[in-house]
Amino acid sequence: MTENIKFSDYLSAHMHGEHRTALIGMLNDITVACKKIAIAIDSGALEGNMHSLNTENVQGEVQKALDVITHEIFSETTLTSGFVVGMASEEMENIIEVDEALAPNGQYLLLFDPLDGSSNVNVNISVGTIFSILKSPLARPTLKDFLQPGTQQICAGYALYGTSTMFVFTTGEGVHGFTLDNELGEFFLTHPHMKVQEDTQEFAINMSNYRFWQAPVQRYIDECLQGEEGDREKDFNMRWVASMVAEIHRILVRGGVFMYPMDSKIKKQGGKLRLMYEANPMSMIMEQAGGLSTTGSMRILEVVPNALHQRVPVMMGSKHEIERIIAYHGKTKR
Ligand code: P6P
Secondary structure, X not given: OOOOOEHHHHHHHHOOOOOHXXXXXXXXXXXXXHHHHHHHHHOHHHHOOOOEEEEEOOOOOEEEHHHHHHHHHHHHHOOOOOOEEEEEEOOOOOOEEOOHHHOOOOOEEEEEEEEEOHHHHHHOOOEEEEEEEEEOOOOOOOHHHHOOOHHHOOXXXXXXXXXXXXXXXXXXXXXXXXXXXXXXXXXXXEEOOOOOOOOOOEEEOOHHHHHHEOHHHHHHHHHHHHHHHOOOOOOOEEXXXXXXXXXXXXXXXXXXXXXXXXXXXXXXXXXXXXXXXXXHHHHHHHHHOOOEEEOOOOEHHHOOOOOOOOEEOEEEEOHHHHHHHHHHOOOOOO
16 A cells, blocks of 8 residues: 555656756646646536537547536646656647747657547446657647657657546556545545556446448457357457446556457548547557557557548557557568
């Protein structure tokens, strides 16, 4: 059991190197934003924010009131550190340029999905916030400065608004989880050095897409479903929360694989999940915890982005299962 290390004290003790001051400033702001979002969600229907708007985001998805509310909370709260020179949000088509006067301390890019899984909010299922931090080459970045591969991330993490509110992040030195004490309004270290089990008997995928999957994915899932009588000679369990943050957190805690693979009905879009602020940050977390993360044909963190809201196939989790999935795809390009 950790001796109740508060988040800000953890940062002071563990952040070092060229990004130390910036990470302390930005991560403190990010956790404040997540606490505000937790409060906004916690009031649920009481605040009358459960409805959909008559607007669509850049993804062509109908926006929920909370999508917009949480976007505003996250973007406004994370500006105050003075390190962010540009932002990108799932809810905004274009990058958000930050006035240089607001970023006197350094130049970082903050990319985020303010409320991942938002369609779950009005049915009271866990949702989350996902973020990624990149170094900006310029004090006044343009779109191309955001299009960096995931290996360039200096920090990635998420907040999970579940039975408890948790904050999990990595700066490339392991994955560490914190739980919110609602009475004190502080995050405390509860899950230091999170590690993904290399083997698992649990997979997470939306089975309704089976007929659209490519053969290697159908083969992998078929073998899981054949259980002890099949080639795997063990039974598997399935989960699907339709909230990536909840799935990834479960996998960090007890192992598993999360799959949103390519399928024929989303081939034109390139996949379902967004590279820059969903797949990349979660892939950094997963690899830092000893797992793997692939599109099926390559390591997600090495995908060179060509668009801000680019989508990719995503399969990540327990090392030995992802290695099997990569082998089934017949391409082991890393
Ligand atoms: P489906 C939520 O909208 C999300 O982006 C991920 O959090 C989640 O894993 C996935 O989409 C769910 O997709 O097709 O099952 O609704």
